[in-house]
Amino acid sequence: MAPIASLLPVSQDIYRKIVFEIDDGVIGIDKTGIIRLCNPSAERIFGWEPGGLLEKHLNVMLPEHLHAFHARLVSGFFSGVDEARYMGARTAEIVGRRADGSDIHLGITILKTSTASVPMMIAVIRDISERISYQRELLRLAQTDPLTGLLNRRAFYESFAARMALGEPAISSVALLDLDEFKALNDRYGHDAGDETIIRFADILRQTIRSADLAARWGGEEFILFLPDTSSQSAVAVVERVRAAFADAVFDWRRGGSGSLTVSAGIVTDRIGKGGLDAAVARADIALYDAKRGGRNRIVRIRDPQDTVAMSADH
Missing domain, CATH: 3.30.70.270 (Reverse transcriptase/Diguanylate cyclase domain)
Incomplete structure (x- = not known):
């Protein structure tokens, strides 16, 4: 069996391939909220051109009224003990903002990691707008x-x-x-x-x-x-x-x-x-x-x- 060290380069290639080819969006931000990592699916979900989100503040992906709240959430997560957290619940919705200004409903899992000892927060994002629309229609029909x-x-x-x-x-x-x-x-x-x-x-x-x-x-x-x-x-x-x-x-x-x-x-x-x-x-x-x-x-x-x-x- 090959030593673990020799497997790392191959593993990194595999991880890179997964991140850049999965349908879920992947975004990485630093403590200041600047986007340092963004895969093509995240750009597609939010309607941005390739490379358009990199080095921008996370606020470009959020409705204005959520900016202050989300800043507190990010700060609290970076300083907290949790390593991973799912944002949202059955009775709550996470809302993002597309490049054209329209809202999008999201399911998000956030993770803490670091690159060259620089703390980062990774968000794995799924567009659940269709599901939310379907749930609302079911609720409307029931009422x-x-x-x-x-x-x-x-x-x-x-x-x-x-x-x-x-x-x-x-x-x-x-x-x-x-x-x-x-x-x-x-x-x-x-x-x-x-x-x-x-x-x-x-x-x-x-x-x-x-x-x-x-x-x-x-x-x-x-x-x-x-x-x-x-x-x-x-x-x-x-x-x-x-x-x-x-x-x-x-x-x-x-x-x-x-x-x-x-x-x-x-x-x-x-x-x-x-x-x-x-x-x-x-x-x-x-x-x-x-x-x-x-x-x-x-x-x-x-x-x-x-x-x-x-x-x-x-x-």
């Missing part, structure tokens, strides 16, 4: 009602909880909206007509509510709105715009029928905190039932458990 593109019920709860984590509004409103005579529409013109109507209503909802409002398909022909920092009167104004716009919509269904539909709504306004959504929805459902029983195409609002106000379409 979205497939027919309307609105949030589904589960995502509505999650979005509400996220809003509450930022601070509970002093007063808010919840509205339940239900399309009137929807079963009769399905029975007469078929489920395609029902789907078309639901899609049209969802579009009206999106176009009519405010940017801070949350909208979701609650189930079937029923929809829900969370209106943060919204008084009873203001909530009625928002829902009335939805009701009026839907009443004005004219349908021409594929099976020969044409016409228009209406929607009824129940609104509750209260101090709706983190644990108060279910109670608010239950009260809004009672108000919605009153709107249906009162003749449909109307809004019923509840400002407190003893206060119910009904408004017809021509209120």
Whole structure:
């Protein structure tokens, strides 16, 4: 067996070949953040011409808002005891910057080494943008009602909880909206007509509510709105715009029928905190039932458990 010393030149050639031919990017920086080593894959990943990254500061590969953070990370890694570390986690993303200014999502393993006694940090980089995009699409599909593109019920709860984590509004409103005579529409013109109507209503909802409002398909022909920092009167104004716009919509269904539909709504306004959504929805459902029983195409609002106000379409 050949002595280890005689194998070193061959090993170095092998290592050099691996570094310069693998698909993963390899970048080496010194303590000041200057790029001293860069393989062709790293140049391809970041969109630089051959040799264009060498002797540049690592910041050219980072979004501006990450410069200070990354400088602290590099300094801490050089002075720390860890010899290797993977950057990122299931809930975190590492973002780089291409030469054209676009962002790129990365998986990075960093290693400490030295060349001629000069400490260096080696980063092995993989472009995971496609995987991140796929994961985001899966998340979107899991959170979205497939027919309307609105949030589904589960995502509505999650979005509400996220809003509450930022601070509970002093007063808010919840509205339940239900399309009137929807079963009769399905029975007469078929489920395609029902789907078309639901899609049209969802579009009206999106176009009519405010940017801070949350909208979701609650189930079937029923929809829900969370209106943060919204008084009873203001909530009625928002829902009335939805009701009026839907009443004005004219349908021409594929099976020969044409016409228009209406929607009824129940609104509750209260101090709706983190644990108060279910109670608010239950009260809004009672108000919605009153709107249906009162003749449909109307809004019923509840400002407190003893206060119910009904408004017809021509209120």
